[in-house]
Amino acid sequence: xxATTLRLGGWLSLPVRRRSVVVGGALAAGIVVIALLSLTxxxxxxxPADLMPAILGHSTxxxxxxxxxxxxxxxxxxxxxxxxxxVSGALFQTVTRNPLGSPDVIGLTSGASAGAAAFGLxxxxxxxxxxxxxxxxxAAMALVWLGTGRGFSSPARMLLVGIGVSxxxxxFVQYAITxxxxxxxxxxxxxxxxxxxxxxxxxxxxxxxSVVVLLPCAxxxxxxxxxxxxxxxxxxxxxxxxxxxxxxxxLIAIGLATAAVSVAGPVAFIALTAPQIARRLTRSAGPNLxxxxxxxxxxxxxxxxxxxxxxxxxxxxxxxxxxxxxxxYLGYLLVAQWKKGTV
Numbered sequence: 001x002x003a004t005t006l007r008l009g010g011w012l013s014l015p016v017r018r019r020s021v022v023v024g025g026a027l028a029a030g031i032v033v034i035a036l037l038s039l040t041x042x043x044x045x046x047x048p049a050d051l052m053p054a055i056l057g058h059s060t061x062x063x064x065x066x067x068x069x070x071x072x073x074x075x076x077x078x079x080x081x082x083x084x085x086x087v088s089g090a091l092f093q094t095v096t097r098n099p100l101g102s103p104d105v106i107g108l109t110s111g112a113s114a115g116a117a118a119f120g121l122x123x124x125x126x127x128x129x130x131x132x133x134x135x136x137x138x139a140a141m142a143l144v145w146l147g148t149g150r151g152f153s154s155p156a157r158m159l160l161v162g163i164g165v166s167x168x169x170x171x172f173v174q175y176a177i178t179x180x181x182x183x184x185x186x187x188x189x190x191x192x193x194x195x196x197x198x199x200x201x202x203x204x205x206x207x208x209x210s211v212v213v214l215l216p217c218a219x220x221x222x223x224x225x226x227x228x229x230x231x232x233x234x235x236x237x238x239x240x241x242x243x244x245x246x247x248x249x250x251l252i253a254i255g256l257a258t259a260a261v262s263v264a265g266p267v268a269f270i271a272l273t274a275p276q277i278a279r280r281l282t283r284s285a286g287p288n289l290x291x292x293x294x295x296x297x298x299x300x301x302x303x304x305x306x307x308x309x310x311x312x313x314x315x316x317x318x319x320x321x322x323x324x325x326x327x328x329y330l331g332y333l334l335v336a337q338w339k340k341g342t343v
Contacts, residue, residue, distance in 0.1 A: 020282045020291060027294040031079065034301045038075050039067065041309055073199040077263055078304050078318075079297045080207040081196075082270055084260040086278070086296020087218055087289050089271030091253035094225045094287045095246045096155040102271040103257035106162030109266035110169035111140020112258070113192050116265075117176035120188050129191060130203075134262040140165050141254050152250035153243040194267030194319025196304050203263040210259035211293075218252045218289050221245060226286045267319045269326025270296050277329070299325065 039046050039054075046054050046063050053059045054067040066072075085103075092101040103109050115136015120129040127135065145151050147161035173192070190197075224245040257271065274296035278288050281295075303321040310316060 017282065017284055020284060020288070023278070023281045024291055024294055027291070027298050030298050031294070031301060034298070034305055035075055035079075038301065038305050038308065039071055041305075044070060068201075073201050073204050074196045074304065075301065076201075076204040077199040077207055078196050078301045080204070080211050081260040081264040081267070082274070082297035082300030083215075083293035084207065084211055084256040084296070085267065085270040085300070086274035086292040086294070087215060088253040088257040088260070089273075089296070090275035090278075090287045090289055090292035091218060091221075091225075091249045091256075092271070093275055094229065095249050095253075096159060097229070098155070098159065099276060100272065101155075101159070103253070103261075104266075104268065104272065105166070106144055106158055107140045107165035107169060108137050108162075108254060108257050109261060109268075110166040110173075111143075112137040112261040112266050114169035114172045114176075115139065116191055117173045117188060120191070121176045121180045129188075130262045133191070133265070134258060136169070137254075137258045137261055140169060141258075152247045155246070158250070190317050191265045192319075193317035194265040194322065195317040196264055196300075197315065197317075199263065207259050207263045210256065214252050214255050214259075215289070215293065218249070218256075221249050221252070222287060222289060225249060229285060264300075265317075265319060267300065268323040269329070270300055270322055273326050273329045274299055276333075 036048075036051070039051060040048055044062075044066050046066055050059060050063050054063045055072075057064075059067070089102045092103065092106070093099055095101075098105075112133040113136065116129050116133040118136065119127045119132025126132075143165050144158060144161050147165070148154055148157035150157060152158055177188070224241070228242050228245065260267070275288065275292040277299075278291040278295040279285075282288060282291060300318065300322065303325065304318045307316050307318050307321055
């Protein structure tokens with residue numbers, strides 16, 4: 001299907017396909033529906049007639065508490081964190097030319113888990129747990145950058161070193177858990193699984209600022225990333241400068257994933273599945289960054305809605321459900337490839 005090019009001055013051009021617009025519109029509408037259900041369903045839900053006054057800050061009493069404290073920040077963080085994970089995964093998959101590329105694979109989320117374990121269990125009181133996760137993620141990425149010997153310009157080395165960093169980080173998490181009591185380990189487990197519970201407007205401000213700053217930066221790399229899908233030699237011949245472009249894309253992806261992990265924990269599989277599902281729905285090549293962001297926000301908010309309304313006595317962390325979704329999707333991919341005779 002032919003594409004229309006959307007230009008913004010002389011420095012940004014985006015190909016827009018009709019199918020992509022339809023899919024994007026459907027995802028945006030789905031996010032709005034999920035947001036309304038998240039705020040209105042359940043025993044603490046706000047009545048539809050009282051929803052707009054609560055959003056505008058004109059409500060008092062229980063509705064104000066539900067929106068300002070319990071569900072509003074949780075929803076806003078979920079939308080932005082899902083978008084950040086989706087874009088981060090799309091960038092990683094494009095620069096590594098690996099459909100399984102994601103922040104999980106190169107050790108970022110495992111490093112965040114190690115940082116949370118270190119400052120949440122062993123060295124308590126030094127840093128808040130989310131800040132500790134941020135420090136751990138940055139430390140893991142520094143190890144990957146140094147371990148490759150070539151920064152982030154070599155996808156194969158980056159993946160290999162990332163797997164090693166991930167294994168060491170998870171080993172440290174297990175060590176930290178064995179050093180503390182059951183109650184402390186339980187508190188940490190909720191964060192390590194990924195959770196949107198008890199979020200605040202401060203968390204929402206952090207992740208939204210990150211998305212607003214880094215998403216346009218990611219969009220600026222789209223043309224070069226599309227050329228790099230043909231191979232580095234052809235991309236360089238066309239002026240893409242693949243090595244620095246790959247490094248910048250990885251840095252942007254790390255920034256987005258780190259911000260999302262710091263506010264929501266290492267939520268599993270959103271970064272992996274969102275770009276893949278977006279690409280399959282649109283049937284188009286390229287990173288599909290905007291649609292990956294919408295798909296990530298849709299999946300994370302949907303999973304959080306299901307956890308809020310689950311019949312279990314104890315509310316599960318959202319990462320438990322996203323892991324189930326990711327496992328089902330990987331099973332689907334395996335069956336599809338088996339039917340094609342490629343595995």
